[in-house]
Amino acid sequence: MADVSLFLTDLALGLLLGCVFAVIAHGLNLIWGVAKVVNVAHGEFIMLGAYGAYWFNLWYGFNPLLSVPIDAAIGLGVGVLFYFVFLYRELRGKESMGLQSEMVTLVATFGLALFMINAVQSLWTGNNVGIPWSPGILQFGFLQLPLGGLYVAVVSVTIIGLSHIFLSKTYLGNAIRAYSQDISATRLAGINPTSTAAIGTALGFGITMAGGALLTVWLPTGIYPAMGNLYAPISFVIVVLGGPGKMWGSLVGGLTLGVIIDVGQLFVGSLSLAYAIAFLTLIPVLLLRPEGILR
Amino acid sequence: MEAPPPGAPRSRRKVIAIVVAVILVLVAVTAAAVYYLIPAGFAGTIKVGFTISLTGTFNVEGTNSLNGIKTAANWINSHGGVVVGGKAYNVSLDFYDDQSVSGNIATLYTRIIQQDGAQFLLAPYSSGLTTAAAPLADQYNRVMLSHGGSSDAIWTQTSRRNLVEVLSPASLYLKGAVDWIKANHPTDQIAALYASDSFSSFATQAAIGYAQSIGLSVVYNQSYPATVTDLSTQLTAAKNQGAQDLIGGGHFNDGLLIMNQLKTTWTAPSPKFISLLVAVTEPTFQTQLGATANNVTGPSQWESIVSYSPSQAQSLGLTWYGPTPAEFTQLYGTLNSGATPSYHAGEAGASLLVLANAIQQSNSLNTTDVRAKLGSMHIMDFFGQFQLDSRGMQTAHSMVLVQWQAGAKKVVLPSDVADATCQYPYTGA
């Protein structure tokens, strides 16, 4: 039946879309969970990752998947820098992030966002650019799926899975989790809170920029300085949906959003309204289950 | 807040004065500085003022438009200027960046009119900004020519006195493609997928209405938000509805997104005819898509390869003014490091030429005379024909339809300026 096949196609496309949304939100998830900091400039770092992939493609012909680890490495450095410029003063010596510090980082990162968008625009113009990479289709009976999206989905799930394993099984990961739960106890256990937080932040930024690179697979020319204005709200919604600090939450949140958009538009008859509904799911989740969908 | 310290009225009054003075001085000093940043005008010039989007959403289109205007000004000043009452005037341009923000329009145009004393105005780029500027043209009695605002609503929803349209209205953008479908493949079913912004929405919905009125079947009609990431579901649905033709699009980004995602969603069979707004006319459309772009069509206000000419004007009984398309293109290239003018440059440059011609023909620098002349003249220039209806809307200029054929952009409609025939079906995917 045509309707069922359309529904299933939309569902599959929504899941694929959800995977790329998940990975761009994942970095924010990590930083938010660890340092309890909401980086308003998150979208701008996604943008940097996307531009990074674009240039590696332009200068060296790297396809975006290849740029992922390079962007991640750059992100690590950027993250450390960010930590020491923005967070160190606020977090040093404190036991937890009070409301005042929260507002300070909120406002400071907001200023950073303004600065970055326009600095980028002045430096290399606002022209839309993109990477023309089309790996083709995968055909499953009536299901026609874009291979690019599939590759991104695989990488995305891998990144999220790896981060989950890292946090739960490695020493450093456990230290980061301990830090996010109780800073003074962490110190008592002999772990340096500053370096732990710095590393956690660095990882978060690394993943964010890697996510930006993965995003370029979906956007043939959607890279421009202000693109963060679209992907930051999406990231925030996903992290809240999944629960800040829960690694698999990014995937749950991302998939939820992707499916609501792509399947929702089938039922509501309009892509715009589907986007609106997807964003507004934040409200009932915050009202009824503020710690996120995942337990 | 604590109560003021008791028993200190004199210092309190002093501080009130200081507070007031500080605020006033701040505002006055910066405003005065801004006030005095007037570009010097030469006596014996006609000052044409406008804002243009050099930053913000429309920075690309705005910059191209500005370059077109400068090219036209250069041509006018090097070909005898504008002759009024036996005296030759140069054209001087007085422009500011409006940042693509409508909030800046009123401040900038009042400055242009009152401070800088511009005698004639051009509108900003885009329908939204043009509509913000238009009331000032009427209020302060200056002629204003629209080169980048094509939405019919600007003229149909209200009456304008001094705002005239140089380019073709938005409702006509896709008319050529629809007419061609009707004439050659009337049984084709059409899918319309377009961005929900002001211009794309208007142009495509007008096209849908027109298509239905001449008996074509529109089986899919959907808009999407301009910042969309993924249109796979829409394209799949359009294909499932049995459409053979696809019209719509919006701007460069989504045009390219549609074409890219066509390859993964709408294949076997691919659409047979595609006509997308804006994106198709850009050279980067073809360089980004390669073979996928082949046989894709798109409407354009103008292309540098059109064959409008003085002899064509003569055979139609019209006056010709200004450079030929080739001369304009060459001059533009000289002034812009070899670049080819886009249709934004063409429409903007044409607006200045039309203004210059109207001033010259009316032999007056008076707004009423020039506006009357604009309303009555029927001329041809490198951009095409120019004739207004009673509302100030453009009636004689025709859109062209371009199509990428084997990596080159060809004009395929209308036949009197075409350099190739329209190919069908779409073969790119």
Added chain:
Amino acid sequence: MRLPAFRSLGPTIWGIGIFLILLGVSAPWIPLFLLTLLIGLLISATLAYSLNLITGLTGYVSFGHVVFMAFGGYALAFGVGTLKLPPVAGVALGAVVGLALALGIGVVTLRFRGVFFAIATLVVAVAALYIVLEIKELGDGQGIYLNVGFEPLSMFYTIWIILAIEIGVTYWITHGRIGYGIRSIKSDEDAANTLGINAARLKLSVYALSGLFAGAAGGVYAWNVSGAFPYDAFNLIFSLRMLAMIVIGGMGTLLGPLLGAVAVYIPSQFFLTVLIGFEFIIIGFVVVVIALFLPDGIVGTLRKYIPELRGILE
């Protein structure tokens, strides 16, 4: 509700009052271009004071305040375009719409704290754009085109009255009992609740007021630009500008939003002619510096380091 006695009005409010009166009285003689500049400034100031009510005074950072401005603009556009109202009535309609919308949004979102409130307001503003794109009566994607002529004096006096009332309301809130309640919410909401302050009702009232004034300002803005277009009206830049203004001026202060509006708006006119494209680079940098090192903004920092000003500068 007793109005504070004239004698006890602080120097700051006197200063602002004199400034406004001078402006209002001299308006018919101000050159046209400066007048339109002032209209833009007063609109920005109104928006800044509006955000100041909920963010500066009550401590709830809102990223989505543009939604009230946008709907205020649409209310004017719909009122003037479809209902054929005169523009001033359209502005009043904008204020009413802003108020109603703030009540509706606030009832839900004010339950969230800190960063969750900020994100919720952002999400509502983004979703609102997508919804308006589908509403035919509001012009869906095409927007509403108006032509009510261009009357700078009427626009000026309209926004002038709105701003004057708004500053008066701000003063009344900060100096009255409500001010104590709001400030206690800002420092510790749970403690405030245990003290018997109905935080929920207070927050909602303040939010409603901020929505009202933002809606009115949005109405004047739409009047100024002769239309309401979705991507233009809901542009997040407005939210960002408002926030920058109160951060720079000093959050929660009486003079702060006005100073911030002047500091952000007037120089922005420079960037239309020289240094094109640099406006937000500088503003962004300034906001970062202020947030990290001078979190109280201009007014707050002046108060902190110059003790003589503490009784005078608010």
